[in-house]
Amino acid sequence: MAVAELYTQYNRVWIPDPEEVWKSAEIAKDYRVGAKVLRLLLEDGTELDYSVDPESLPPLRNPDILVGENDLTALSYLHEPAVLHNLRIRFAESKLIYTYSGIILVAMNPYKQLPIYGDAIIHAYSGQNMGDMDPHIFAVAEEAYKQMARNNKNQSIIVSGESGAGKTVSARYAMRYFATVSKSSTNARVEDKVLASNPITEAVGNAKTTRNDNSSRFGKYTEISFDERNQIIGANMRTYLLEKSRVVFQSENERNYHIFYQLCASAQQSEFKHLKLGSAEEFNYTRMGGSTIIEGVNDRANMIETQKTFTLLGFKEDFQMDVFKILAAILHLGNVQIIAVGNERSAVSEDGSHLEVFCELLGLESVRVAQWLCNRKIITNSETVVKPMTRSQAINARDALAKKIYAQLFDFIVERINQALQFSGKQHTFIGVLDIYGFETFDANSFEQFCINYANEKLQQQFNLHVFKLEQEEYMKEDIPWTLIDFYDNQPVIDLIEAKMGILELLDEECLLPHGTDENWLQKLYNNFVNKNSLFEKPRMSNTSFIIQHFADKVEYKCEGFLEKNRDTVYDMLVEILRASKFHLCAHFFQENPVPSSPFGSAITVKSAKPVIRPNNKHFRSTVGSKFRSSLYLLMETLNATMPHYVRCIKPNDEQLPFEFDSKRIVQQLRACGVLETIRISAQSYPSRWTYIEFYSRFGILMTKQELSFSDKKEDSNQYQFGKTKIFFRAGQVAYLEKLRLDKLRQGCVVIQKHIRGWLQRRKFLRERRAALIIQQYFRGQQTVRKAVTATALKEAWAAIIIQKYCRAYLVRSLYQLIRVAAITIQAYTRGFLARRRYRKMLEEHKAVILQKYARAWLARRRFQNIRRFVLNIQLTYRVQRLQKKLEDQNRENHGLVEKLTSLAALQAGDVEKIQKLESELDRAATHRQNYEEKGKRYKASVEEKLAKLQKRNSELEIQKEQIQLKLQEKTDELKEKMDNLTKQLFDDVQKEERQRILLEKSFELKTQDYEKQIRFLKEEMKALRDEKMQLQHQLEGERVTSDGLKGEVARLSKQAKTISEFEKEIELLQTQKIEVEKHVQSQKREMREKVSEITKQLLESYDTEDVRSRLSPEDLEHLNEDGELWFAYEGLKKATRILESHLQSQKDCYEKEIEALNSKVVHLSQEINHLQKLFREENDINESIRHEVTRLTSENMMIPDFKQQIAELEKQKQDLEIRLNEQAENMKGKLEELSNQLNHNQEEEGTQRKTIGAPNEMYTKEKEKLMDKIQEMQEASEHSRKQFETESEVKSSFRQEASRLTVEHRDLEEVLDMKDRVIKKLQDQVKTLTKTIEKANDVHLSSGPKEYLGMLEYKREDEAKLIQNLILDLKPRGVVVNMIPGLPAHILFMCVRYADSLNDANMLKSLMNSTINGIKQVVKEHLEDFEMLSFWLSNTCHFLNCLKQYSGEEEFMKNNSLRQNKNCLNNFDLSEYRQILSDVAIRIYHQFIIIMENNIQPIIVPGMLEYESLQGISSLKPTGFRKRSSSIDDTDAYTMTSILQQLSYFYSTMCQNGLDPEIVRQAVKQLFFLIGAVTLNSLFLRKDMCSCRKGMQIRCNISYLEEWLKDKNLQNSLARETLEALSQAAWLLQVKKTTDSDAKEIYERCTSLSAVQIIKILNSYTPIDDFEKRVTPSFVRKVQALLSSREDSSHLMLDTKYLFQVTFPFTPSPHALEMIQIPSSFKLGFLNRL
Secondary structure (H helix, E strand, C coil): CCCCCCCCCCCCEEEEECCEEEEEEEECCCCCCCEEEEEECCCCCCCEEECCEEEEEEECCCCCCCCCCCHHHHHCCCHHHHHHHHHHHHHCCCCCCCCEECCEEEHHHHCCCCCCCCCCHHHHCCCCCCCCCCCCCCHHHHHHHHHHHHHCCEEEEEEECCCCCCCHHHHHHHHHHHHHHCCCCCCCCCCHHHHHHHHHHHHHEEHHHHHCCCEECCEEEEEEEEEECEEEEEEEEECCCCCCHCCCCCCCCCCCCCHHHEEEEEEEEHHHHCCCCCCHHHCCHHHHHCCCCCCCCHHHHHHHHHHHHHHCCCCCCCHHHHCCCCEHHHHHHCCCCCECCCCCEEEECCCHHHHHHHHHHHCHHHHHHHHCEEEEECCCCCCEEECCCCHHHHHHHHHHHHHHHHHHHHHHHHHHHHHHHCCCCCEEEEEEEEECCCCCCCCCEEEHHHHHHHHHHHHHHHHHHHHHHHHHHHHHHCCCCCCCCCCCCCCCHHHHHHHHCHHHHHHHHHCCCCCHHHHHHHHHHHHHEEEEEEECEEECCCCEEEEEEECCCCEEEECCCHHHHHHHCHHHHHHHHCCCCCCCHHHHCCCCCCCCCCCCCCCCCCCCCCCCCCCCCCCCCCCCCHHHHHHHHHHHHHHHEEEEEEEECCCCCCCCCCCCCCCCHHHHHHHHHHHHHHHHHHHHHHCCEEEEHHHHHHHHCCCCHHHHCCCCCCECCCCCCCCEEEEEEEEECHHHHHHHHHHHHHHHHHHHHHHHHHHHHHHHHHHHHHHHEEEEHHHHHHEEEEEEEEHHHHHHHHHHHHHHHHHHHHHHHHHHHHHHHHHHHHHHHHHHHHHHHHHHHHHHHHHHHHHHHHHHHHHHHHHHHHHHHHHHHHHHHHHHHHHHHHHHCCCCCHHHHHHHHHHHHHHHHHHHHHHHHHHHHHHHHHHHHHHHHHHHHHHHHHHHEEEEHHHHHHHHHHHHHHHHHHHHHHHHHCHHHHCHHHHHHHHHHHHHHHHHHHHHHHHHHHHHHHHHHHHHHHHHHHHHHHHHHHHHHHHHHHCCCCCCHHHHHHHHHHHHHHHHHHHHHHHHHHHHHHHHHHHHHHHHHHHHHHHHHHHHHHHHHHHHHHHHHCCCHHHHHHHHHCCCHHHHHHHHHHHHHHHHHHHHHHHHHHHHHHHHHHHHHHHHHHHHHHHHHHHHHHHHHEEEEEHHHHHHHHHHCCCCCHHHHHHHHHHHHHHHHHHHHHHHHHHHCCCCCHHHHHHHHHHHHHHHHHHHHHHHCCCCCHHHHHHHHHHHHHHHHHHHHHCCCCCCHHHHHHHHHHHHHHHHHHHHHHHHHHHHHHHHHHHHHHHHHHHHHHHHHHHHHHCCCCCCCCCEEEEHHHHHHHHHHHHHCCCCCCCCCCCCCCCCHHHHHHHHHHHHHHCCCCCCCCHHHHHHHHHHHHHHCCCCCCCCHHHHHHHHHHHHHHHHHCCCCCCHCCCCCCCHHHHHCCCCCHHHHHHHHHHHHHHHHHHHHHHHHHHHHHHHHHHHHHHHHCCCCCCCCCCCCCCCCCCCCCCCCCCCCCHHHHHHHHHHHHHHHHCCHHHHHHHHHHHHHHHHHHHHHHHHHHHHHHHHHHHHHHHHHHHHHHHHHHHHHHHHCHHHHHHHHHHHHHHHHHHHCCCCCCHHHHHHHHHHCCCHHHHHHHEEEEEEEHHHCCCHHHHHHHHHHHHHHCCCCCCCCCCCCCCCCCCCCCCCCCCCCHHHCCCCHHCCCCCCECC
């Protein structure tokens, strides 16, 4: 259809606006072809007659259903306002910062941290096709990584944009994605090093600008290398056009490079003090912009981070300090002051401290540097001239030197980073990430902007060609006729800049001239290009500028500084000075012929754009422009050899406000970055591309049944084209189809509404008609009644009614009374009956409770006794084993002691002399002790004297108190008659005070008694010390006999003797302290008495009578006399007593402190005594150890009844065999004579066997008696030894004797036990021979009867490996599982364990258990990806673990056992340690088992739960013709919800077939359901197209399918349903109404399993499918956000799909009897024998 036909009423268009760039308006009147005016209705309601050109009508607005698309090229109308509006909706309203524009990812800087970059998001995008998920930088990185892995082709990601648009962050996230999804298998952590290079390059290459706090001032191309397994092996970095001028100049509100401020912030650290730095305000190069601090940035912390990354890359501290030295030298160089000397000369200021520091740091001569900073050398053919420079020239030379040094340092750091990221292997492929400046235009543009825009022209040309190529490939792939698309080619601009005699070549030519100037170069440009090249212009009002028409905009460049910046000149003499530096790094920077280290030397071979000729003359150097052109050519060759991916970063506003949309700035950037060019190219052809299925599902409603039956296609190449798999539409056609579809739906809705409204009206009419008929009927009846009834009839009727009323009332009342009486009688009898029954029940229950109490008490006592008996048995066996081991160790020690005794016997003579010396020392110590006792006596006498004095003083105080009391008594007597009541109260108070005073006196006396007790205690301690000294002397006399054993003890005693002098000194100090304390106490008491007397006088004198009277009530005043003496005396007495109490309390505290100090001294002495006593406690320990040995031997004797029991069992077996033989003999006696002879022979043999059995029994009893005698002898010996071990010498000698004797006894016991074992074995052999003979007889003459099995499997030690191989390693569960009981291999293994336990062979059992565990580990390791094998061995491991518990003999595991199963318990070994190991193995198998299930089901979750349309007839997707990359192959299968249920059923059936415990099955299902819910919800968060009402219905339907599956499998109690609660709430949130405040409150209350971040994300991503649905308004989102602000939940958006619930393995006893288990022949275990 014609375009003009779309301009009809109610359609909307875009018109230009000076503020918003474009604004929307609605067409108020249909447009007629050729009209000059279009009637519009603006959004504010005003009408506008808009002038239009019939050839270029205003652009149409897309329907609302198409707004907010993920891809701008999917819009039906492709133009600038549509792009701008789509970005505004996504960014400002939906808070989505990423949008596709064909192959470009448009990234808007949110100026806010968003939770969309976690590892969970990375894993969510990993493996997904581009377009399946919401636009994201990770989607672009995944596309590049996937194409590299699939096609083995190198890739590039080109990130560009303005300063502050987020280029650096986007490049960093892309590199982080590669590092996460392609982690290397080695421990080198290459990916960490690659990421660590970013902070370093940002520190030395980023700075604060007016537009961005972290602006990259250089271009960077990072090449990440991968090996054949697509894992990172290294990286290389190439940089472009560092902004060197920033080192010496910064504009207002800008900063220098971050590293300078980080260094200044760390200047006070010890490691940086030698750099002699200060704050950033002290240096010219860092304070120039006036802004040294960035808000929210900690330069000190960033410096620590920079040092850490240096270390991570392998840079040592020496290297780091060298770098910091050069940076500090640059700062000091900037502070070198240059002063003018006349007009033509200059000199360095006399205050040259900074110059000295600069030269000191770089190892230079300060005199030469100062000279050549202000002079230059000119070399001609005939002579060399030194020319002085002016001050401005010298400052320029200084700044040029600083820039040169920093540029060399920057290149050196990049080179070292590349060396750190080098790799030894071969690079297979690489992905390059280009972080480069976008198109720039400022008020004043210079050489840097010229180079930047030149680079963007080259990149735009490469981008245009690539887009054109992709379009051509798409058309050829779909077999559509290719038509040439007109697109902008910027080759003329590039030729203007770089061609022969272009701008760059003329600039280089001017730089070669000695007297070349910017003006001369500009004049050449005017002469060559003005009026000759349309892309070059001369400004009208300026002769120092020129204008170039770039692809983005016109840019005016000022020529000032072009030549200087292009030359980048540093004078030769300064270079030579730096070259001769003593600082190796500085000298290395300025070598004449440095070897360039190309980071891409091994990757690609690049030819230069032009052959670069290096002349011999030093003045002919390569310029910055030529270098940049060569590096740019190399970059373009690299990009052309790779598959590019484009990221265009957009700065939404200049104020850096979060989610603020500035239309003017954004349009400017969209024009500059090529997004609109992509839109324009797409719009010229067929921008909308729909698959046939998508098109039919969307627009099939427009066709009739007849049209659906047609098979021909309507061709119209002007509007659409049919491809192989898609339909291609011209711009606007999809919008027109959407309009037709909407009209058709609206028309259908009108028809439906018409019929429903008609039906409602008809129903209303019929209801009203029926009501009217009823009213008429009643009205007419009333009229008839009124005509028929007269007044007399009415009176008679009323009278009859009254009579009837009273009559009926009487009858009802009488009936009621009768019923009431009967009811009361029934209630009385019923209540009595119930009460009596309740009373009897209470009696019965009370008796039952008493019976239950006694019965339960008896049961509890019996259970406790059983448990105690069981615990005692276990403790007994364990202690026996420990004591046996301990006795063996002591035997070995005894042998060693005997050898030592023999070796030390020769040294006894010398030791005797030493002991004599020690005795003399002890004598001296005894004399010291006597002196100490004398001093103690004197001290006691002095203390007693002092106590007597104290008592005297106390008595004096008591006398004074009595006198005071008498005076008071006299006064009270005089006033008794006047005030009886008051005096009684006063006397009571006085008596209380007296009691308190008496108590204080008594407490003082008690304290004195305590002092006396302390002194007595000290005396007793001294006496105890003397006694211990005497005991030590006695023991030393005994030690002379066994000098060797007591040598160490004598040494310790000698040390203790030496400390006696110290004790004496301490006691003297204590005495002096006591004397001082007593003096202090006396002085204090004296002062106290004086103070008491003074205070009492003062109180009595200073009392104010008026004050006291004012405090008394009138009634009290009546009882007082006129002067009030008694009252005042009483008050004074109370105050005096309080003061006395306080003083006494302080004295008491002082005394207590002194006593504590004395006690501490006594405790110290007692500790020393305790140390001496420890020596004797060791002897008691030795006695205890011998006692334990005796008890061990007694416990061994307790094993004799067990042996008796075994013999009794053997005798029973023998009797059973005799009975069976007799029965068989009687049955067969008359049949065969040979059989009777054979039976007689057997009976004779049995007689001989009986004799042989009797003989060992007699031997056994004799051995038992011998053992009892020996044990009694040992007990007597131990009692005897306890008496003898009073002294240490006797302990040692008796211990040696007893140890040697015990070893002999132990050997004898071992021999006895061996004899017993041999006897038992003989008996067992005899029984076996009897059983064999009987079996032979039965085989010959009788049919074999039923056998009784013991539940054991006999095997030989050498068959253990074969058992593990056949039963574990080679067993194939498939085909075997169906025909055998669950866990059969586990039961077989346990029966073998029982056999090893019955033999009491610890080595055999240990070997079997270790082999079993290792075999299970091996089979699991070999089948890590085999779900059935893992399920089978998880089941068998759990069954084996349960068998070990069930038959362990522990009561808690034996509750459900039968009697026969209890007999099969293990008897000799505790396998609890192996149970723990098996539990750990089962947990590892379970985790791998869950991982396999998750890996199998995860790929089908999103297609089945989200993408599949389970509700027929409801399409929940909005196909919009999104164009995927040609390389993004949709290789996913068409999974449905049925696929998920089938996979779950397969898992469930496999687990059940393998006999897995139901509880473990429930836990596994719960884990799977959690994964389904988490993966579905995560995908929903990242797919805006899935957030719709209909999709919520689909999800809820799919959840119901899962619930039905749980119900069908009887898994409702597995808690799996609860794991889907978050997904269920998300589905509800998509369906619920989202407009009013009550809706917001309901969302807040219902969505408890979703976090606030997740709820807001779903609301922002909500996308209507049809025009009938409405978007969620930003105001409603803010309401919900305000309600959710009180929640304290997680800030993470994504759920952790790797989370594992804690697994628990329940104990489920096996119901199978071990005796009934048979081994299938397929197991190949014929070498096992059932017992």
